[in-house]
Amino acid sequence: MSSPATSNDREKVVSKLPGWLRQNLKIRAAQHGIEIQTAVEQGISDWCGLASATATVDTAGADSFSTFLPPGQWEAFRQVVADRRVSLIQGLAQSIQLWLDTNPAPDVERPEVTRRIIVCNQKGGVGKTAITAGLGEALAEEPNALHAVQIAKALAKALRASDTSSEDEQASDPLEIESLPGLGLRVLLVDFDPQCHLTNQLGASPLPMNGDSLTNHMAGDPKGDLRDLVVSIDDEHFNGRLHLLPACNDAFLLDVRLSAVRAREAALERALEPLEADYDVILVDCPPSLGLSMDAASYYGRRRDGERPGQSGALIVVQAEDSSADAYDLLTSQIDDLRDDLKIEVDYLGIVVNLYDSRRGYIATSSLQGWVDIKDPRVVGLIGDRKEQKEAVRMKQPLLSYAPKSQQAIGMRALAREIA
Structure with a gap:
C-alpha cells in the first residue's frame, strides 16, 4: 500500500x-x-x-x-x-x-603509518587512564554494527554554553546523537604508568617484577619478545582488535635506568617499533610525571617523515578546575623544550575536558571556557562525570562494552571521530 x-x-x-x-x-x-x-x-x-x-x-x-x-x-x-x-x-x-x-561493506580505512597517541598530563587524577581506555575502545568498535555517537554540533553547542546558563538548563539538555558504524581499527593500549591503573581497570594482571616488561626493553635488557606480554581485551565485543601491553611496578625505576641508556629519548620507540606493524593505532597512557619517561613518550609521539600533521602526537587530558591549568603549562613547556632541543615536531591533537559537571558552578563553567579559549590546541572532547565509568572500573570491564549507550560512551566515540 x-x-x-x-x-x-x-x-x-x-x-x-x-x-x-x-x-x-x-x-x-x-x-x-x-x-x-x-x-x-x-x-x-x-x-x-x-x-x-x-x-x-x-x-x-x-x-x-x-x-x-x-x-x-x-x-x-x-x-x-x-x-x-x-x-x-x-x-x-x-x-x-x-x-x-x-554494495558490500567498505574496507576499514587504515593509516599508512601506525598512529601513535600519547595521553598525558603532569597532574594525576584527571582521568588519563579512563580516556586512554575509552578512546581505544571507540577506535576498535565493530564496523559492521551501529553505535550511538554524539554528533559534532552537540559538542560545539556544549562548548558554547556560557557560564550564565542555568544549571537546570545544562543538566536537562539532551545529547544529540546518531548511529554510526564502528571504526574497526586495530588498537594497542600501552600502560606506561607504574601504578598499573589501565592494566587493573581492564581486568588484566600487572607484569611480575621478576619477569619481562616494557621497562626492560626500554633499558636495553629484554628477557623475551615484547609481543608475548600483550593480552587481548574483551574479544566478544572487540573481536580481537583491542590489545593491552600491561604495566609492571618496575616502571617506578624507569627514569633511573634510562639515565644510563644512550639516546634515551628514543627508548620507547625502540621498544614498541617491532609491534607497530600489527596495529593501526598505539595509545600510550603516560604517568603523571615530567621525567625522562615523559621525554621518551613525547619523542615517540613525534611526527615522522611522511606522516601528515595531526596523525600522531599528544592528547592532553584536563579537568575544569585551576590545578589542571597549572599542570598543563608545565607539560606543554616540557614538550616545547623537547621540540626545540631535538628539532622535532610533536603535534598537539587536542584537549579533552574530563569529568565535567556544570552543576559544580562557576569554577567548572568558567574553567571550561578557559580551555575553549585556548584555540590551539582546541578542545576535542567533553566527557561528563557519570557513574558508568566508575562502575566499569569496579567491574574491571571496558566502558564501551559495560555501558555502550551511556553518555560517557557516546562522548568517547565522538572523541575518536574528532581525532580520527
Whole structure:
C-alpha cells in the first residue's frame, strides 16, 4: 500500500521486512553514508531491471517496514512483482538483498603509518587512564554494527554554553546523537604508568617484577619478545582488535635506568617499533610525571617523515578546575623544550575536558571556557562525570562494552571521530 507524503517529492510506502534484513540495510546504508530510502530505491530499480527474480529470501517473522520512494516507483514495482509471481514482501526482500550484495561493506580505512597517541598530563587524577581506555575502545568498535555517537554540533553547542546558563538548563539538555558504524581499527593500549591503573581497570594482571616488561626493553635488557606480554581485551565485543601491553611496578625505576641508556629519548620507540606493524593505532597512557619517561613518550609521539600533521602526537587530558591549568603549562613547556632541543615536531591533537559537571558552578563553567579559549590546541572532547565509568572500573570491564549507550560512551566515540 502507499500513501501520499511530502519527503523531498517522494511518497511513503509501507510493506513488511524481516528484522535481520532491515538491520543489515540500516548498517550498510550508514557505512556508505547514504539514506535508507536511497538504498531501497536503488535496490528496487536494479531488481526490476533483471530478467527474473533472484534467489528466495527467508522472510519469516517479517514486520512493518516503511520508506519513501520516487512517485510511481512503488506501483511499477508491484506490477513487476505480480508478473514474476512472487509476494510483495518477497520482492522487496530480494531487492534489498540485491542492493546489499552489490554494495558490500567498505574496507576499514587504515593509516599508512601506525598512529601513535600519547595521553598525558603532569597532574594525576584527571582521568588519563579512563580516556586512554575509552578512546581505544571507540577506535576498535565493530564496523559492521551501529553505535550511538554524539554528533559534532552537540559538542560545539556544549562548548558554547556560557557560564550564565542555568544549571537546570545544562543538566536537562539532551545529547544529540546518531548511529554510526564502528571504526574497526586495530588498537594497542600501552600502560606506561607504574601504578598499573589501565592494566587493573581492564581486568588484566600487572607484569611480575621478576619477569619481562616494557621497562626492560626500554633499558636495553629484554628477557623475551615484547609481543608475548600483550593480552587481548574483551574479544566478544572487540573481536580481537583491542590489545593491552600491561604495566609492571618496575616502571617506578624507569627514569633511573634510562639515565644510563644512550639516546634515551628514543627508548620507547625502540621498544614498541617491532609491534607497530600489527596495529593501526598505539595509545600510550603516560604517568603523571615530567621525567625522562615523559621525554621518551613525547619523542615517540613525534611526527615522522611522511606522516601528515595531526596523525600522531599528544592528547592532553584536563579537568575544569585551576590545578589542571597549572599542570598543563608545565607539560606543554616540557614538550616545547623537547621540540626545540631535538628539532622535532610533536603535534598537539587536542584537549579533552574530563569529568565535567556544570552543576559544580562557576569554577567548572568558567574553567571550561578557559580551555575553549585556548584555540590551539582546541578542545576535542567533553566527557561528563557519570557513574558508568566508575562502575566499569569496579567491574574491571571496558566502558564501551559495560555501558555502550551511556553518555560517557557516546562522548568517547565522538572523541575518536574528532581525532580520527
